[in-house]
Amino acid sequence: MEGPQVRALADRIHALVAGRAVDRIDVPADRWQANVLLKHCAGRQVIRVQSRGQWLIWDFSHGISWVFFPLRQWRWSLEDPLASASPAHAPLAARSGKRPLLRLALSGGRVLTLSGRPIFLLLMTDAVLRHPALKDMGPDILDLTFTIPEWVRRIRAARPQTISRTLINPAIACGIGNELKCETLFTARLHPACPVSTLPAAALEKCLTVARQLSEAAYSRAMGNPLPLHDHPRVHDRAGEPCDLCGTPIEADHSGADGHWSWFCPTCQAPQLQPNLFARLPHAHRAFE
Numbered sequence: 536m537e538g539p540q541v542r543a544l545a546d547r548i549h550a551l552v553a554g555r556a557v558d559r560i561d562v563p564a565d566r567w568q569a570n571v572l573l574k575h576c577a578g579r580q581v582i583r584v585q586s587r588g589q590w591l592i593w594d595f596s597h598g599i600s601w602v603f604f605p606l607r608q609w610r611w612s613l614e615d616p617l618a619s620a621s622p623a624h625a626p627l628a629a630r631s632g633k634r635p636l637l638r639l640a641l642s643g644g645r646v647l648t649l650s651g652r653p654i655f656l657l658l659m660t661d662a663v664l665r666h667p668a669l670k671d672m673g674p675d676i677l678d679l680t681f682t683i684p685e686w687v688r689r690i691r692a693a694r695p696q697t698i699s700r701t702l703i704n705p706a707i708a709c710g711i712g713n714e715l716k717c718e719t720l721f722t723a724r725l726h727p728a729c730p731v732s733t734l735p736a737a738a739l740e741k742c743l744t745v746a747r748q749l750s751e752a753a754y755s756r757a758m759g760n761p762l763p764l765h766d767h768p769r770v771h772d773r774a775g776e777p778c779d780l781c782g783t784p785i786e787a788d789h790s791g792a793d794g795h796w797s798w799f800c801p802t803c804q805a806p807q808l809q810p811n812l813f814a815r816l817p818h819a820h821r822a823f824e
C-alpha cells in the first residue's frame with residue numbers, strides 16, 4: 536500500500552471515527568506488549584486520523600498517537616450495526632485471511648478491526664514528527680502546497696542518484712512506493728537507471744507531474760472514485776508480459792542497494808530515447824577520451 540492508498544484509508548477512517556470516543560479496545564493477549572498502553576486509550580476521543588507518506592497516524596484527545604506503517608498486507612474492516620445495508624460493510628482495504636490484531640468499539644456502535652502485521656508505534660502526539668522514522672521525511676506528494684518547482688529544488692539539492700531511487704526517496708518527497716515509481720517512469724518514458732543529474736529540467740518536471748497525476752488517480756480509486764487513468768499496472772510486476780504500447784516483453788531489474796526491483800519496457804524506456812542529449816554518461820565519456 537503506497538502513500539495515496541494510505542491517504543485514502545486515513546480519510547475514510549477519519550470520517551468514521553473523528554470526534555468519537557473509543558469505548559473498548561481488544562488486542563490478542565499474545566500479540567503485542569503494548570496491550571496495556573492500547574487499553575489506556577479506551578474511553579478517549581479520536582481527534583483525527585491522517586497520513587504522512589505511507590504512515591497512518593491516529594491522534595487521541597489525551598496527547599497520544601498511534602502510528603502504523605503497512606509493512607505487510609493489512610486490512611481495516613468495519614462493522615456498522617446501525618446501517619446493515621451500508622456499503623461501509625466492505626473492508627476499508629481489501630485484504631483477507633489475516634489475524635485480527637486490534638478491535639475498536641466506537642461510541643455509537645461501530646466496530647473497526649485491524650488485521651495483518653503493520654509496524655506499530657505508540658507516541659506522544661507532539662513527538663510523532665520527531666521520531667527517527669518520520670523526522671527526515673520530505674513533503675507528501677499529495678500535499679497541494681508542495682509544488683513541482685519545490686520538488687525539483689529538493690531533488691537538485693539532494694545527492695544525485697538514479698531517477699528510480701530519487702522518486703522513492705522519502706527524504707525528498709514521501710508517498711511514492713515502488714509500483715507508483717515504475718508506472719511513473721513508464722508513462723514518462725524514462726529508464727529506471729537514468730541518472731537524475733543528466734535529466735534536463737523539462738524532463739524532470741514532466742516526470743514529477745506524471746508522478747503526481749498517477750498518485751492523485753490512485754488516491755481517487757482508493758476512495759471509490761476511479762479516474763480514467765491506468766486502472767491496471769502497465770509494467771509493475773509484469774516481467775515477461777508484452778508492453779501495452781509496443782509488445783516488447785517487460786523486463787525486471789534490481790536497482791541496487793535500496794532493495795527495490797524496477798519493471799520497465801526496454802523499448803519505450805530505452806536509454807537512447809532519453810532527452811539527455813548533451814549529457815555524458817560514464818561509458819560515453821570514456822569512449823571520447
Ligand SMILES: [Zn+2]
Nearest residue numbers: 778781800803
Ligand atoms: Zn514498450
